Amino acid sequence: MATIGLVVNPAAGRDIRRLTGGASVVDDYAKRRIAECVAAGVEVAAAECTLAVMPDSAGIGAHAVSEAPAAVTADLLEIPIEGEPADTRRAAARFRDEADVVVVLGGDGTNRDVAHEVGDVPLVSVSTGTNNVVPTAVDGTVAGAAAALIATGAVDPDAVSIDHGMVEAVADTPTGESRLQGLATLGVLDVEFVGTRAILDPSTVVGGVVSRAFSAEVGLSSVAGALTTHRPETPGGVGFRLGPPEAAAETVRAIVAPGVIERVGVEKWRPLAADESIRFEVDRGVLSVDGERELELQNAVVDVAPIDDGPRIVDVDAVFVAAEGALRTDRLE
Amino acid sequence: MVTIDMEQPEGRKEGLRRMLTIRLFDETAEKRFLDGDIPGFVHPYIGEEAVAVGAIGALEPDDYITSTHRGHGHCLAKGLDPERMMAELYGKREGYCKGKGGSMHIADVDAGMLGANGIVGAGPPLATGAAFSIQYDDRDQVALAFCGDGGIAQGQVHEAINMAATWDLPVVYVVENNQYGEGTPVEKQHNVENLSDTAHAYDIPGFTIDGMDVTAVYEAVAEARDRADAGDGPTLIEAKTYRYRGHFVGDEEEYRTDEEVEGWQREDDPIETFKQRLVDRDELTDEEFEQLREEIATAVDEAVEHAREAPTPEPDEAYEDMFAQPAPEIQHFAAQFRADGGERGDDR
Structure with missing residues (x-):
């Protein structure tokens, strides 16, 4: 059974540039919805993979687990939570051994914390703020589905990811x-x-x-x-x-x-x-x-x-190009 | 001109001096309260010093502030005199409210300090009103309200922020999230992780900062003040901080562990960390810091001595200073009290 990790940083995207510049914010309610969508996206390959979710102080991960579609097996990772970047690193260290792909909801800083510990596990990075370079603004469902296609081997991660510096x-x-x-x-x-x-x-x-x-x-x-x-x-x-x-x-x-x-x-x-x-x-x-x-x-x-030594970052569009045909299902009679 | 210019070495030293003044003042007030020397109630600000000093430092000297029941830090950061404050705590006539307000009601309108306040969440409406007067008279000032993590859930705070946001009033709301509303942890009071998230409801900027770092508070309030001054309306800032002492002196603190308190003191102390940063940048030596501590400790001790010896108000003064215009009913009761030969109580 393949495993998809999910990292959510409740603190990401809260900086003062919202006051001084034009940066906008994604609040915890929106993050909960995005995380919920990631779990829903996994349903494209629910029979073949499970979702392992990092717990967090705002309960976003716990929400994703409880709201996951019935077909998706989702569990919270058992790790201590302090409300610090160390939480992300701890989860990433677990995912290094236990996950085939990790979905990251956060900004550049969250991805950096994940990168420190996650090794070669590919990352599907979803931006939860406007002020980021590495993660892309992609719907959570799309990210979850992309992760499922990689985790189950429908798409070769090497063909759709880059080694970031x-x-x-x-x-x-x-x-x-x-x-x-x-x-x-x-x-x-x-x-x-x-x-x-x-x-x-x-x-x-x-x-x-x-x-x-x-x-x-x-x-x-x-x-x-x-x-x-x-x-x-x-x-x-x-x-x-x-x-x-x-x-x-x-x-x-x-x-x-x-x-x-x-x-x-x-x-x-x-x-x-x-x-x-x-x-x-x-x-x-x-x-x-x-x-x-x-x-x-x-x-x-x-x-x-x-x-060198950066994380492997998945190009979400490339996943769906490579997966062309993989989402076809039999017509219901 | 800001109150404390944290961009300059002298300003940074002044910031440190005010934080240390708050710490030593409240440590002393705590002891004298436990001795039975100070009447009433005392809510120490110990641990939260960076919020008051950073926020008020970024204001101009004639800006307004409103405070809370935990107001000593706000008063001292605003530049109020520790001697008159201590006299007020002791209930003496030389105090800021002639000894009739005590710890929870220190005010100095001339200094822009519109009052500490025993009513939870009462500071924001006062600041909204002050900001309205500024806008109405087209004055070049800003109002800043301090409020706690408990207070922000009060209905009147919502009304105050909503009105200020709708009218673009020049006001800054600073939520001091010290992790507990009396004995209730913040996560059991609120459904949001960051209290600044509530700013979305008013379509104003809101953000959360490290309230144990005086430079972060200063910078955030400076930006929010600029926004207010430019006519763009209010900002909601949540400063995450920690109350080292109980809700009030005497609180048994059964809702938290010693380890938790010690962890914050060890790793995040706003005075120790800032002092060390000034030492690292050769702006201060450890000896100078100790000297500063001694100077402040001496001044606080003198304030206590002075307060002990100062005269108490006469009982019939209770009828004075209640309204700007004389109120006939109060004059009537005052006259009756004097006619009955009202006697002075004991020194307490």
């Missing part, structure tokens, strides 16, 4: 070494504090490295994407240093946040091979990962490089 920062500080990994982007910011986490003022970004660059994305991958396109499955990434637009070597227009297009000054940039780092000297600043401020630094030397 990551970005790593190694910060040498007076108090020791700190490491930080981002899924899509890692930024160096000239601000004092982590604060509310969101990057509120794009002009505070000194530079960064991205594992993917495309103009149609939001945030630092959009900035890099205005310079060059770098596919997430291509090894390496793009590094850049930014400055005031009026003094910079060149400027680009980028979608820096939902609802916000800015002219950004670029001092220098270049494509980076995997593990090729660029160095930032940070007297005082903050590192951001995937659009959120994460680590305050003083007197640090930070080497940032794209690395």
Whole structure:
């Protein structure tokens, strides 16, 4: 029997950019409905797979289990829940051994937490916010059905997924070494504090490295994407240093946040091979990962490089292209 | 100009000083209440200091705030004088309400502090009213209401936010989610995981922040104040925080474990973590912090000494300061009381 994992992050998509920009929010009620739809989508192959659901403090997972169609066997994973990102990691570690595919409801941060532990298990990532790069805005039912088609072997996961890159920062500080990994982007910011986490003022970004660059994305991958396109499955990434637009070597227009297009000054940039780092000297600043401020630094030397080792991300449309014919059923007489 | 400029090193030190002042003031009030020295009731703000200081720090000095039954932190963050506050707790004439309000009713309208309040959920309607006056008179101010995780479920809070959202009033609602409404855990009071989700009902922004991080609260309220000031209406902010002490001094706290309390104190203490961040960035030394602590402790002790020695109000003063215009009925009872030779009670 194949197993589909389901990860739901009740905290995802709640940042302050809803106030300062145009980002919208998916509340817990909507997340419950999405999770319910995922369970319903699994019904396309209900006889051959079960759904294992991560519990969460908001009861979204428990709801998906109780509302799953009668034909779908769904159970809550037995793990402790603290209401922290550690919950996601704990669930992902279990799914590494127990699941054939995992559906993730969350943002870039949730996918990053899953990626840390889930190994090669392919992820069907469903965005629960507007401010994401990695997960796609896809209906939960579609995601559940795609996961079922992969889990049961109707579709070969290798043919419909990519190996996503990551970005790593190694910060040498007076108090020791700190490491930080981002899924899509890692930024160096000239601000004092982590604060509310969101990057509120794009002009505070000194530079960064991205594992993917495309103009149609939001945030630092959009900035890099205005310079060059770098596919997430291509090894390496793009590094850049930014400055005031009026003094910079060149400027680009980028979608820096939902609802916000800015002219950004670029001092220098270049494509980076995997593990090729660029160095930032940070007297005082903050590192951001995937659009959120994460680590305050003083007197640090930070080497940032794209690395391999990212998660396998499923292209949902490709699943249904590959599955053409698999959903035909006998005509009722 | 913000009240405390957390973008600058001096402002950050001031933020730390105010948080520590709240901590030491309430630790002392707790002890003096247990001694039987302070009458009435005391609801300590210990553990929640980052919310008051971060929120009020981001306001301009002449902005309004409204408070709760747990109001000492809001008063001190707003810059009220610990000596007059302690006198009020002791029921003395030099207190902010001439000793007639006590811990739960400290107010200083001139300072923009519109009052602590024993009625759960009464702060938001007051702030909505203050915000209406600002809009009506076209003044350049904002009102901010503090409210608890219990208070947000009150009907009048809904009315207050609905009205402010509909009229785009310049107000910010800060929900201090300290995890318990008296003895009831927040998950047994609410169907939503994040109390800011209720903002959708009013079509206003709502978001949840780490209320143990003074910089996060400051930043969030600064953004919400900008929105209010621009005429775009209210914002609902939930600050997740933790009350180290019981609901009131003397609460036996059978609804939670010591381990839970110690976990928050060990990992999330708003003063310790912020102090360490300032030390790490060479803006403060451990010695300076200890010196600061001693200075504040001395000032609080002096406030207690002063409050103990200060005169109590005369019994017939109970009839004063009740209404802005003299009320004939009250004047009648006051005259009768004096005619009966009303005597001064003991010092309590």
